[in-house]
Amino acid sequence: MPRIGMLTPSSNTVLEPVTYRLLSGAEEVTAHFSRLPVTAISLAEEQSGQFSVARMSAAAELLRDAAVDVVVWNGTAGSWLGLDYDRQVCDALSQVCGVPATTSTLALHDAFRAFGVRRLGLVTPYTGDVTARIAETYAAEGVEVVADERLEITDNFSFGEVPEQRLVEMIGAAAPGAQAVALVCTNLRGAFPAAELEPELGIPVLDSVSVTLWKALDLLGGRPLDRGSVLLSGSTRAALKEICALLRAATGSDRTTVRLDLPSQRLGVDLAAAEDTGPGVAAIQHDRSLDQRALNTVRWLEEHRKTLVQPHFRADPRPPQALIAAYGVRAQLLAPIEIDGAMVGWISVHSLTERDWAPAEIRAAEAAASRVSTLLER
Structure with missing residues (x-):
């Protein structure tokens, strides 16, 4: 039975239950979690230090004991710290666990490539400076952020308290002129609203939790789930x-x-x-x-x-x-x-x-x- 190992921010209350719900019907795959301390999101140096490769490696050692078949950093810090940072994280996680690795941000960019996304609507809970840094990171990869909706929140726990209806409104506002909308944060309850909105909007809505799970399953050989376009196709x-x-x-x-x-x-x-x-x-x-x-x-x-x-x-x-x-x-x-x-x-x-x-x-x-x-x- 394939096992997915996921590193999660300590204050994240969304991705574990949502991942289990997304995996409903795919009982042959199980997900297992390890946490590392993350409480706030900003560009301040002391908060960037929450995402050190050393901390990631230490958390991954606990997943190694579970003999996971793939390991992922289920967080989006690479969207503002840069894709090279996430590649370093992948190298470290793979070395610790001896299995393939990915991250939420790298998975998002794999999804952008698979869906041919060049113009993106962005939804985040973050502040304007973090969101601007995300847009710079994505632009360097050939993806232009044409609209962004953000909540100006820094407390990571509070991200998980945002109502689904507020996310629905933000997705709708970010969609015009975009080839896809991305919810960049793994502590937003956006996976199921995203899947439900796709037929109405006519474009993919790429929720970070769903996309991370998709890439983990892809590394296991691919298992389509009817939970939105990225997991399905x-x-x-x-x-x-x-x-x-x-x-x-x-x-x-x-x-x-x-x-x-x-x-x-x-x-x-x-x-x-x-x-x-x-x-x-x-x-x-x-x-x-x-x-x-x-x-x-x-x-x-x-x-x-x-x-x-x-x-x-x-x-x-x-x-x-x-x-x-x-x-x-x-x-x-x-x-x-x-x-x-x-x-x-x-x-x-x-x-x-x-x-x-x-x-x-x-x-x-x-x-x-x-x-x-x-x-x-x-």
Whole structure:
């Protein structure tokens, strides 16, 4: 039975009961906790010292005795102390326990990458200076905070007393113009409100407790839980993102995407499930303006069930004008993805210039489509 070891702030009253609730229905996985002293959050030096690597290591030694299979720092200090700090923490925890490690902040950034998030709405209980430092940390990783809602609280215990309805209001206020909303704190009761709000908002709402649990499960091989988008499809999206990145490198293309009809993970083809882009290339992943199944190129794929090779767009089937005008695409490969005889999606390889696709590049697209099929069948 896999065991997750979690380090928690001593004054945190939320993450343990919420983690147990999220794991309901996944009885084959258990969570085990060790605490370290954390009582207040600010940029003051004495409070940053609460998160020393030495303290983390000492708490992790107690989890080592429980023979955990993965260990996580279930706190978001790295969001203002920096990702390099969290990487040091991971190295220390892994060395102490002899197992893979992650942190809440690193898990959040893995989720941003999996969901293609570049514009973020931020919800925190923290003060303005801490929130500004978080925005700086995220900007350095290519994620722009376009709106933030904060409570201006420093006492960590008090974070856990914030009513769920107040968090619902904050999430709604931070959502406009964002590709996702993140609740950055593991002592906010936001996991279940976040999951409930996603269908209404139409974007992922990434609660720190849920995201940390997702990454721990991902390190154990992945176990989808129907508790919001990150727990349900985060591991699939992360794997698809990696396939897109490898395919773009193999083809020297400007953009690769995967589109899937996968109701079990609430994925539909009108939004790309994953994408990888070259430097300066506009992202298409969050554009839902087209009825993808009605496109000439997709109908061709459905009929012929083979790779569509387009060195230019001067012959049928022609792609939508928006792909050319808004995104500058001048050539593409489309490879169908099939499961049990049904076309459940396709991979797109885009070039911003006309080009003759080499046989090796066509084979790379087909191999990537095959890898996606194998992933989904598992």
